[in-house]
Amino acid sequence: MITQSGGARPKNTYDVVIIGAGPAGSTAAYILAANGFKVLIVDKSAFPRDKLCGGLLTFKSIQLLEEVFSMPLDMLKSRQLINFQSCSFKVGNSTGACVNGQLNYPFHFVRRKDYDLYWLNMARAAGAEFKAADSVIALDPIRNQITTAKGQHYIGEVIFGADGALSRTRRWLSIKSFIEPNWKSGLAATLEVQVPNRRFAGLPHCPAIYFGHIPWGYAWSFPGDRYRNLGVVGLSHRGGKHLKTGFASFLERFNISQQDLPAIRSHALPYGNYLSQPGYNKVLLLGDACGLADPLLGEGIYYAHKSAVLAAGAVMKSFSRPQDILTRYSHDLIREVIAELKVIRLARQILFSMPANWKYKMLACLLRGLPRLCEETVQGQRSYRWFRPLPLDNKKRSGNSKAHSAL
Numbered sequence: 001m002i003t004q005s006g007g008a009r010p011k012n013t014y015d016v017v018i019i020g021a022g023p024a025g026s027t028a029a030y031i032l033a034a035n036g037f038k039v040l041i042v043d044k045s046a047f048p049r050d051k052l053c054g055g056l057l058t059f060k061s062i063q064l065l066e067e068v069f070s071m072p073l074d075m076l077k078s079r080q081l082i083n084f085q086s087c088s089f090k091v092g093n094s095t096g097a098c099v100n101g102q103l104n105y106p107f108h109f110v111r112r113k114d115y116d117l118y119w120l121n122m123a124r125a126a127g128a129e130f131k132a133a134d135s136v137i138a139l140d141p142i143r144n145q146i147t148t149a150k151g152q153h154y155i156g157e158v159i160f161g162a163d164g165a166l167s168r169t170r171r172w173l174s175i176k177s178f179i180e181p182n183w184k185s186g187l188a189a190t191l192e193v194q195v196p197n198r199r200f201a202g203l204p205h206c207p208a209i210y211f212g213h214i215p216w217g218y219a220w221s222f223p224g225d226r227y228r229n230l231g232v233v234g235l236s237h238r239g240g241k242h243l244k245t246g247f248a249s250f251l252e253r254f255n256i257s258q259q260d261l262p263a264i265r266s267h268a269l270p271y272g273n274y275l276s277q278p279g280y281n282k283v284l285l286l287g288d289a290c291g292l293a294d295p296l297l298g299e300g301i302y303y304a305h306k307s308a309v310l311a312a313g314a315v316m317k318s319f320s321r322p323q324d325i326l327t328r329y330s331h332d333l334i335r336e337v338i339a340e341l342k343v344i345r346l347a348r349q350i351l352f353s354m355p356a357n358w359k360y361k362m363l364a365c366l367l368r369g370l371p372r373l374c375e376e377t378v379q380g381q382r383s384y385r386w387f388r389p390l391p392l393d394n395k396k397r398s399g400n401s402k403a404h405s406a407l
Contacts, residue, residue, distance in 0.1 A: 014040045017156030024287030025162035027308035029123035039128040044135040051112035052267045054222045060380025061302040083225040084109040086206045093360035094212030139172045159283045165268040167289035178280035186273020191247045192231035193264045214246030215239040272345045295345040343384040
C-alpha cells in the first residue's frame with residue numbers, strides 16, 4: 001500500500017521513485033510531493049544541463065502549465081522561461097516554394113537548459129528529493145528497486161521511467177517482454193545545431209519547417225532571442241540514411257557551409273512509437289520514454305507534462321490499491337493522449353506516402369484554405385480528427401484571452 005509522507009519507513013524507500021528529471025519527471029514529482037507523497041528523482045546529469053530540443057510551447061502547453069503550476073503566460077515571461085515568441089510562421093519546400101502564415105496565438109520558445117532546471121527546482125521546493133549525476137544501471141520491476149552507478153539502492157512503491165527517448169527503463173521492460181519489444185522502429189533521428197542570430201541573417205525571422213530535404217521527415221529553423229536552432233529529423237528506418245545529405249541540402253539552401261557551424265549533434269526523438277501499455281506492474285513510463293510526441297511535427301514538451309499529470313493522478317486516485325495504478329494510467333493516457341496521436345500518425349502515414357512534391361502541395365492548400373483550423377489544430381485547440389474543437393471551460397478561455405491581449 002502506498003503510504004503518504006510522515007510515517008517511519010525503511011531507509012531509501014519512497015512512495016514514488018522517478019528516473020529522469022526532465023519536464024515529465026519534475027512535473028510528476030511536483031504534483032506528488034505537493035500532495036504529501038515521499039518522492040525521489042534520480043538523473044544521470046547534473047542540472048542545469050544542455051538538452052537538444054526546438055523548445056516549442058504551443059497553446060495547449062501554456063494552458064497546462066497554468067493548470068498545474070498556477071503559472072500564466074505573463075509569469076512565464078517575467079521569470080524568463082520564454083525567450084522568444086512569434087506570431088508568424090513559414091512552411092516551405094526544397095524547391096524554394098513557401099507559405100507564410102500569421103497566428104492568432106503566438107508560438108513560444110524556451111531554452112531547455114533553463115526550462116528544465118526551473119521545473120526541477122519547483123519539484124524540490126515542493127519536497128521532492130533529487131539525486132544528481134548518478135545513472136540508474138539496474139531495475140527490478142518485481143521488487144520495485146533501482147540500483148545506481150554509485151552503488152545506491154532505492155525502493156519505490158511506484159517507479160516512473162521518465163528517462164527520455166532512449167529510455168533504459170523502457171529497454172529493461174522490453175527485454176523481459178513485459179512491454180512491446182519492437183519500439184525502436186518508431187524512433188526518429190535528428191541532426192541539430194545552434195547558431196548565433198547575427199551570423200546568418202538570411203534565415204527566416206520566424207519559425208519555419210521545410211519538406212523535401214529528407215523522406216519521412218523535415219528540416220526546421222527555430223529562432224530565439226540570441227541563438228537559432230537549425231535541424232533535420234527523419235523516421236530512422238525510412239529516412240535515417242538520408243539525414244546527413246538532407247541536412248547538407250537544407251543548409252545549402254541558405255548558402256551555409258557546415259564548416260562555418262559549431263559541432264552538429266544528434267539525438268533520438270519519439271516519432272510514433274507510443275505505448276498503449278505504458279509500463280508493467282507498478283513501473284510507469286512517461287513522456288519520451290513512453291514514445292509520447294507528435295508523430296508528424298515532433299512536439300514533445302506538452303506530452304511530457306501531460307503524461308506526468310496523468311501518472312501522478314493515477315497514483316493519487318489509486319494509492320490504496322496500487323495494483324490499479326497502471327490500469328488507471330493506461331486508460332487515461334489512451335483516452336486523453338494516444339487517441340489523438342493515433343490520428344496524427346495516420347495523417348503522417350498518408351502525407352509521407354505521397355510523391356515528394358505532393359506533401360508540400362497538400363499542406364500549402366490546407367494552410368491557405370483553412371488557416372485558422374490548421375493553427376488551432378497544431379495549437380491543441382482542435383483535434384486532428386476532422387478539426388473538431390476541443391472543449392475548454394469558460395474560465396480557461398477567459399484566462400487565455402487575457403494572456404493573449406497582454407502580448
